[in-house]
Structure formats: C-alpha cells, structure tokens
Amino acid sequence: MTVAGGAASRMFRPRGVGEAVEMLAVARESGDVVALLSGGTDLVPALRSGERVADAVVALRRVLELRVRGAGADSLTIGAGVTYTDLVGWSLAPGLARAARVVGSAQIRNTGTVGGALGSARPAGDLLTYLTAADAEVLTASPRGLRRRPLERFLADPLAADSLITAVRLARPGGPQVYVKIGGRQAAYPAIVSCALVVDRVRHRVACAIGGVGHLPARMGGAESYAVGEVDWTTGTIPAPAVRRFGDLVVEAVAGIGPALPVRPGESADYRWHAAGVLAGRALARCLHPRTDRDGAS
Amino acid sequence: MTAAGESYQLNIDGFTRAVVGAGLGDSLLTVLRDTLGVTSVKDACEQGRCGACSVLLDGRLAASCTVLAADADGARVVTVAGLGAVGLARAVRAMFLAEGAVQCGFCTPGFVVAVTDLLTRRPDADDEEIREALAGNICRCTGYGRILAAIRAVQRERGMLPARREPPTHPVGG
Numbered sequence: 001m002t003v004a005g006g007a008a009s010r011m012f013r014p015r016g017v018g019e020a021v022e023m024l025a026v027a028r029e030s031g032d033v034v035a036l037l038s039g040g041t042d043l044v045p046a047l048r049s050g051e052r053v054a055d056a057v058v059a060l061r062r063v064l065e066l067r068v069r070g071a072g073a074d075s076l077t078i079g080a081g082v083t084y085t086d087l088v089g090w091s092l093a094p095g096l097a098r099a100a101r102v103v104g105s106a107q108i109r110n111t112g113t114v115g116g117a118l119g120s121a122r123p124a125g126d127l128l129t130y131l132t133a134a135d136a137e138v139l140t141a142s143p144r145g146l147r148r149r150p151l152e153r154f155l156a157d158p159l160a161a162d163s164l165i166t167a168v169r170l171a172r173p174g175g176p177q178v179y180v181k182i183g184g185r186q187a188a189y190p191a192i193v194s195c196a197l198v199v200d201r202v203r204h205r206v207a208c209a210i211g212g213v214g215h216l217p218a219r220m221g222g223a224e225s226y227a228v229g230e231v232d233w234t235t236g237t238i239p240a241p242a243v244r245r246f247g248d249l250v251v252e253a254v255a256g257i258g259p260a261l262p263v264r265p266g267e268s269a270d271y272r273w274h275a276a277g278v279l280a281g282r283a284l285a286r287c288l289h290p291r292t293d294r295d296g297a298s
Numbered sequence: 299m300t301a302a303g304e305s306y307q308l309n310i311d312g313f314t315r316a317v318v319g320a321g322l323g324d325s326l327l328t329v330l331r332d333t334l335g336v337t338s339v340k341d342a343c344e345q346g347r348c349g350a351c352s353v354l355l356d357g358r359l360a361a362s363c364t365v366l367a368a369d370a371d372g373a374r375v376v377t378v379a380g381l382g383a384v385g386l387a388r389a390v391r392a393m394f395l396a397e398g399a400v401q402c403g404f405c406t407p408g409f410v411v412a413v414t415d416l417l418t419r420r421p422d423a424d425d426e427e428i429r430e431a432l433a434g435n436i437c438r439c440t441g442y443g444r445i446l447a448a449i450r451a452v453q454r455e456r457g458m459l460p461a462r463r464e465p466p467t468h469p470v471g472g
Contacts, residue, residue: 004321004323004324004332008302008321008322008323009301009302009322010299010300010302011299011301011322011366011368011369012299013299013300013369013371023299037366037369039364040365040366040369041346041361041364043366044325044364044365044366045344045345045363045364047323047366048323048325048328048344048363049344054323057322057323057366057368057369059366059368059369061369061373062372085358104346104434105346105347105349105434105435106359106412106415106416106432106433106434107346107349107352107359107360107361107364107412107434108346108361108364108434110355110360111355111358111360111361111364111365186433187433187434188346188347188348188349188433188434188436189347
C-alpha cells in the first residue's frame with residue numbers, strides 16, 4: 001500500500017482568478033485550513049508525510065489565465081501557473097531560463113510552477129534565489145483587490161490566507177546572468193546552496209543572492225557594492241583578484257546570517273558558507289570575464 | 299466542489315475509470331495502485347525524486363506521487379500500458395529487453411514512459427541530452443549503461459539519428 005494523503009474533505013477547482021479568490025473565501029468560512037494547490041510537487045508529498053495538513057484544497061490547475069507569460073518594454077511578467085519547462089527555452093530571460101532548467105528533473109519541471117516556488121518558499125529554492133537577485137515583484141489577488149509588492153516584502157509577510165499569487169514581474173535583463181548550485185545530486189534533489197548573479201551593464205549594477213544559508217535566500221549587499229567598484233564597465237571585465245575577494249566577502253556575509261539552518265550529514269554550516277563563497281566567485285567569473293594584470297596593462 | 303467520499307472520474311490509458319472511496323488528499327500514485335489496481339506505476343520514494351511512478355499527464359512526463367488524484371479529473375493520464383502496442387513504445391520495450399536494460403525491473407515502467415516521451419519530442423537526442431532528460435529516473439541496480447545502449451539502439455533501428463557523412467578513407471599502410 002502507498003501511504004494515503006491527508007484528510008482533506010473538500011476540493012475546489014476554479015477556472016479563473018476571480019473564482020479562485022471567491023472559492024478561497026468560501027473554503028475559509030468554516031475555519032478550515034485551506035491549501036492552494038498548483039503543480040503539487042511540494043504540497044502533495046507534504047500532505048502524505050503529514051508535514052502539511054489541509055481540510056480543503058483549492059486547485060489552480062484549470063486557471064488558464066495564470067499560465068500566461070509576457071514581455072513589456074521594460075519588464076517580464078510570468079503567471080503563477082507557468083511551469084519551469086515553459087521557462088527553459090525563454091530567450092528573453094536567459095537567467096530565469098537557466099534557473100528553471102536546473103530545477104529538479106523533467107518530471108518536476110513539467111509540473112512545478114512559479115507560484116508554487118513562491119508559495120512554498122524553500123530556503124534554497126532555485127527560482128526563489130534567482131528572483132531574489134532579480135529584484136522581482138510579486139502580484140497577488142484577494143477580495144481586497146490586486147496587490148504588487150517587492151519579493152522581499154512578500155516573503156517577510158507571508159501570503160495572507162485569503163490571497164493567491166497571480167504573477168511575478170521582473171526587469172528585462174540588462175546584462176549577463178547566471179545561476180549555479182550545489183546539491184546532493186546534480187538532479188532531482190533540492191539544492192544545498194545556490195547562487196544567482198545578475199549584472200546590469202546599463203545601470204552598472206551587480207546583484208547576488210545566496211540560497212541555502214538562511215531560511216530564505218539572502219542578498220549580498222556588501223559584496224555587490226564591492227564588485228560594482230571593481231568592474232570595468234566599458235569592457236565588462238573584472239580583475240581576477242577581485243573575484244576571489246568577492247567570494248570572501250560572501251563567506252563573511254553568509255556566516256553572519258541567523259538563525260542557523262538545521263545541520264544534516266554533509267551539510268554543516270561551515271560547508272554551506274564555504275560553498276557559498278565558491279559559487280559566488282564562480283558566478284561572478286562567468287558574468288564578468290576576470291582579467292589578470294597582464295591583460296590590463298594596455 | 300468535490301467533497302470527501304464523492305466519486306470522480308479519471309481518464310487512464312484512454313479509459314474512463316470511476317474513483318470511489320479514495321481520500322481527497324490522495325496522490326495519483328496512491329489512487330492508481332490502491333484504488334484502480336494499476337500496479338505498473340511503482341511506489342518508491344513518494345517525493346518526486348525517483349521517477350518510478352512516472353506517467354504522462356496531458357502529454358507531459360510527471361511523477362504521479364506529486365499529483366493530487368482528484369485534481370487529475372479531466373486530464374489524460376497515460377501509464378506504460380497506454381503508450382501503445384506498436385511503434386516507438388513497442389521499440390523501446392523491445393530494446394530494453396534485447397539490450398539487457400532490465401535488471402530487477404522495478405524502475406523499468408517509469409523509464410519506458412520517460413524514454414518514450416523523450417524520443418517522441420527529441421528523436422535525435424545525444425548522450426548528454428538523454429542523461430539529462432532521464433535524471434529524474436533512478437535505477438537502484440545502476441544499470442544506466444545498458445539503458446543508454448537500449449535508447450541508442452532504438453534511435454538506430456528507427457532511423458532517428460541524422461545521416462552522418464562517412465569519415466574520409468585513407469590508404470592504410472604504405
């Protein structure tokens with residue numbers, strides 16, 4: 001026998017965002033614990049293990065308007081029901097495509113969604129780490145209307161129980177972006193530590209987020225400012241020693257993040273901090289070609 | 299709304315099956331095996347990591363342990379038995395046997411679903427693409443070499459690989 005799922009007693013399957021908001025309100029009226037179901041890759045195993053309990057489930061699979069992605073002049077909008085597979089080949093968003101490509105496995109990428117990544121908010125979630133570096137905004141819908149908030153504010157004040165995530169919005173890329181991670185296996189297992197680096201060559205900005213060192217991905221403000229000062233913006237290069245220093249600054253920053261995550265075999269805090277520095281250095285070197293002294297002696 | 303205890307329908311391998319008595323929190327894997335008796339869909343990790351319960355959900359490869367069964371009402375679910383008795387799926391099954399890609403056999407139905415899906419979308423996939431596409435299917439016997447050989451054999455047999463120019467011949471010896 002497989003292990004049965006939780007004791008959910010009601011299931012709602014809306015066909016539009018407005019209907020979903022209404023059904024969410026109905027489901028909550030009786031004081032029930034309600035779970036929003038998108039792709040199911042986090043929620044369904046969690047219901048079975050008892051990690052999560054729900055009296056009612058509002059399933060969003062049939063809300064087609066959540067599955068739309070679009071590009072404006074300055075921004076990209078990705079519906080909450082867009083899957084990782086839908087993002088893998090998106091040429092307008094190479095960093096996002098890269099982060100989506102290394103999520104889980106084909107099975108997970110085909111079902112897991114952008115909204116689910118935000119709703120579950122795993123500490124080292126691939127997409128969450130990338131969106132943290134990309135200064136994403138989160139769009140939500142509730143009976144009080146639509147709301148748009150920076151990701152950081154959204155994560156600090158989790159989804160109100162009567163709200164659902166409708167989309168994320170981010171600026172169109174203005175330079176190279178990479179996403180790198182370390183996990184127990186290359187595929188299918190969650191990352192232990194991850195790093196997203198976003199370079200904006202137009203506005204002269206470097207953004208770096210590290211996942212897996214705290215309860216949410218964290219921005220590396222000090223290391224970012226340091227890197228901005230070291231980049232030669234006309235050539236898009238950086239001195240090789242600055243790459244090492246960047247990694248060291250990241251290690252210092254992540255070591256100061258509390259409270260500590262639970263330690264598992266092979267995932268001590270020291271290992272995570274060291275890995276964060278290595279990944280950050282590697283990410284920076286991929287975005288901005290490191291220059292030795294000889295290169296710069298022109 | 300569906301309330302606990304109400305029946306619902308699933309489309310499994312082209313047949314409409316009534317699901318009676320399953321919990322609303324039950325996964326598609328649980329309902330397939332324990333309610334409907336479809337035991338080719340294997341139960342191993344129940345966390346979406348091993349691929350033994352792989353099915354096609356509306357044409358896309360998915361781990362049935364991560365799908366809520368009641369939410370698959372209205373979707374097309376295809377297991378290894380529904381892939382077809384002829385054509386590509388038959389060739390994949392035959393080559394798994396011919397190339398010794400089956401050891402204990404537990405992962406095999408999931409692999410056959412995943413490989414058939416891959417070769418339908420990407421007939422000329424190379425080794426790297428094949429390995430990446432199958433990273434969500436784990437073989438605890440570690441028979442990956444033979445599985446890869448079986449896939450290559452299917453591609454050759456069915457003419458899926460681009461015709462390669464023969465390497466230039468040079469006179470041997472001298």
